[in-house]
Amino acid sequence: MESSNSVTFETLLKRGELIESRSEMTPDYLRELKHTLIVSGDTELISAPAYYLAARKAPSVNAFMTGIAIIQDELAHAHIAYHILEELGESQEALIFKRDPKAFRYPYAFDVPLESWTELVVANAMYDQAGFCLLGDIHDQCSYGPWKRGLVKVMAEENFHLRNGRNWSKRISQAGGAAREELQRAVDWMFPLTVEWFGLPDDLKQHSAQLEYRLKGLTNDQLRQQWLSTVVPFMESIGIRVPAHRDGDAYVLDYPFPCTFDAPAKRWDFKDPCTWDSVMARWRARGPRNAEMVALFQESFSKFQVRA
Amino acid sequence: MTTALQTRVWAALAEINDPEMPVNLVDLGLIYGIEVVGGMVRLRLTFTAMGCPATDMIMGDIRDRLLAEPGVESVAIEIVWDPPWTSARLTPDGRGALLAWGLSV
Numbered sequence: 172m173e174s175s176n177s178v179t180f181e182t183l184l185k186r187g188e189l190i191e192s193r194s195e196m197t198p199d200y201l202r203e204l205k206h207t208l209i210v211s212g213d214t215e216l217i218s219a220p221a222y223y224l225a226a227r228k229a230p231s232v233n234a235f236m237t238g239i240a241i242i243q244d245e246l247a248h249a250h251i252a253y254h255i256l257e258e259l260g261e262s263q264e265a266l267i268f269k270r271d272p273k274a275f276r277y278p279y280a281f282d283v284p285l286e287s288w289t290e291l292v293v294a295n296a297m298y299d300q301a302g303f304c305l306l307g308d309i310h311d312q313c314s315y316g317p318w319k320r321g322l323v324k325v326m327a328e329e330n331f332h333l334r335n336g337r338n339w340s341k342r343i344s345q346a347g348g349a350a351r352e353e354l355q356r357a358v359d360w361m362f363p364l365t366v367e368w369f370g371l372p373d374d375l376k377q378h379s380a381q382l383e384y385r386l387k388g389l390t391n392d393q394l395r396q397q398w399l400s401t402v403v404p405f406m407e408s409i410g411i412r413v414p415a416h417r418d419g420d421a422y423v424l425d426y427p428f429p430c431t432f433d434a435p436a437k438r439w440d441f442k443d444p445c446t447w448d449s450v451m452a453r454w455r456a457r458g459p460r461n462a463e464m465v466a467l468f469q470e471s472f473s474k475f476q477v478r479a
Numbered sequence: 480m481t482t483a484l485q486t487r488v489w490a491a492l493a494e495i496n497d498p499e500m501p502v503n504l505v506d507l508g509l510i511y512g513i514e515v516v517g518g519m520v521r522l523r524l525t526f527t528a529m530g531c532p533a534t535d536m537i538m539g540d541i542r543d544r545l546l547a548e549p550g551v552e553s554v555a556i557e558i559v560w561d562p563p564w565t566s567a568r569l570t571p572d573g574r575g576a577l578l579a580w581g582l583s584v
Contacts, residue, residue, distance in 0.1 A: 233535055240499075240532030324581065331499050334536060 184385055189316035193259055203380045204315055205259055206276075207387070209266070211309075212252030214277040214302065216267065218245045220464040221281045225291035237335055238291065244328040251321045258317070268472040272465035273457050280364040282458025283434050289343055289350070293357040295336025297365045297402055303329045304397045305369075305387075312388025337405060344409040355411055360437040362402075362413050367429060369395040371447060396422055414441070434458050484550050485515050491548050495540045498533040502576040504541070508568025511559050518552030520545055523559045 180197050183190070190196060196204070219242045226238030253263045280298060285291050306329065310322040343354045370376070373392040381387050389397070399415055399422035406413045414425040427444035432453070492513075493505040504510060511523035522541065526534055538556055545554045566584045569577070577584045 233532075236530055237532040237535070327501065327580075328499070331533070334498060338536065338539065 184314055187385075188314075189319065190314050191316045199380070200384050201259065203384050204386060205256060205261065207309075207381055208252045208256050208259075208318065210276045211306070212249050212256065212266070213275045214281075215245050215249035215252065216468070217275060217277040217281045217464055218242075218298070219249070220467040221285055221460070222291060222294065223467070224460075224464075225285035225287060225294075228286075228288045228291070230288055234288065234339075241295065241332050241335060244332065248325050248328070251325065252318075255318055255321065268469050270465075272462045273455075275461070275465060278368045279454045279458055280361070280368055281464070282461045283360070283364065283437060284460045287353070287357075288339075289353045290357045290361070292336050292339035292343070293354065293361050295332045296340050296405070297336070297358075297361055298368075299329055299332040299336060300402055301365050301368050301398055303333060304394050304401075308387050308389045308394060312385060314385035340406075340411070341409045344411060351410075358406060358411050358413060360439065362406075362415075363426070363428075363430075363432070363439050365398065365402075366395060366415075366424065367450065369398065372428075375447060482515060484548075485513055487548055488513055488515065488520055488545060488551070491544050492541065495537075495544055498536045498540070500577060500582070501580055502569075502573050504537065506570045506573030506576065508564060508570065508573065509537070518550055519555065520551055520553070521555045521557065523557050525559050525564045527564050529560065 180195065180200065183195070190200070193201065222238065222242050222245065226235060226242065229235035229238050253261075253266055256266060257263045278298075278301075285294055303326070306322055306325055310319060310326055313319040313322075340354060343350050370391045373390045376391060379390070382390065403413050403415050403417065403422055415422050416425060417423075426439070426441040429445055429447060429450045431440045431443040431445050431449075432438070433440070434453075489505065489510075492510055493503050495504050496502065497504060497507055497509075500507075507527070509525055509527070511525055513523075514521040522545075524538070524541070526537070531537075541556065542554050545551050566574075569584060574584050
């Protein structure tokens with residue numbers, strides 16, 4: 172019989188077994204797991220102020236309540252990630268309330284203000300679809316048991332967000348006229364932002380520790396294709412144009428990827444291709460709403476602290 | 480007397496899941512009554528809370544599904560708050576589904 176000592180960590184991973192506790196992990200695995208959880212927790216957390224600032228423009232009380240319920244879900248999802256991080260030795264309080272706004276690790280897309288109900292529902296239809304692809308992959312493949320199991324409820328709730336996005340997008344498109352034009356404008360700037368959400372193309376990304384440690388199962392391009400294969404047909408079905416088309420088994424973008432983005436104007440310049448270095452520089456500098464959104468949940472924290 | 484169409488309407492409603500939880504509308508206890516007159520279905524519906532965020536989705540799902548049922552020409556939904564919904568309205572299957580999903584009911 173094989174003694175447990177002789178079974179290396181790598182062998183456990185290769186066998187497809189689940190890692191259940193910190194004591195089983197190598198330092199590298201722990202670091203990569205924490206990094207992945209921070210990106211996930213930060214993304215869920217920042218979606219709350221991003222969506223809240225737009226949900227205020229809801230066209231009815233019912234619509235507002237749906238928006239608020241989605242925000243509550245996102246906060247609960249963030250809590251799952253931060254709670255696991257705490258069990259892995261990080262401080263939730265430091266992560267949420269003590270970090271500099273620029274140190275948060277969520278996708279750049281959230282830094283561009285969502286300013287209307289239309290932009291909010293397009294975010295539900297496209298950003299939440301991106302979250303659904305990424306988290307669905309982690310739920311299917313992740314080698315860390317507690318996180319994999321914690322995602323069951325998250326996936327069901329993300330589905331509710333997607334439905335809100337799709338139902339409303341369809342309804343706004345059917346309304347036609349100025350409402351439909353506003354929807355098309357929102358998709359025009361938000362679609363490429365979600366495409367870049369999945370990160371560097373596989374041919375530029377030579378090594379992925381996340382894949383090696385089975386923290387996720389699909390590559391950036393595989394996840395991007397999965398997203399395109401749901402969003403492109405949906406948008407076309409409601410009469411909204413998207414800059415991508417199906418070619419054989421894959422989806423192809425109809426613009427240079429990457430290219431330059433003017434965040435204050437919410438406008439892509441498809442005639443101005445750029446390098447991934449300049450995209451990374453834009454991401455690192457963060458976008459227009461970064462500080463305002465982080466302040467929304469940080470500013471009152473110290474005010475109500477009871478001093479020891 | 481329960482007509483054949485009424486039976487099919489109940490079965491159709493049991494195919495519709497709540498948008499937030501893996502339980503169907505009949506097992507969740509949201510349907511207070513159905514009346515079928517000719518091709519018109521009158522349905523008395525409640526929600527689990529007045530602040531339910533999914534009212535539009537649930538009503539949309541009901542209309543779409545029932546209008547796909549042969550013989551149904553129109554659907555009239557009356558929202559009922561009395562008696563209020565409580566977890567006592569869950570069927571045993573509904574209770575089991577929510578327990579399995581991790582809700583204490």
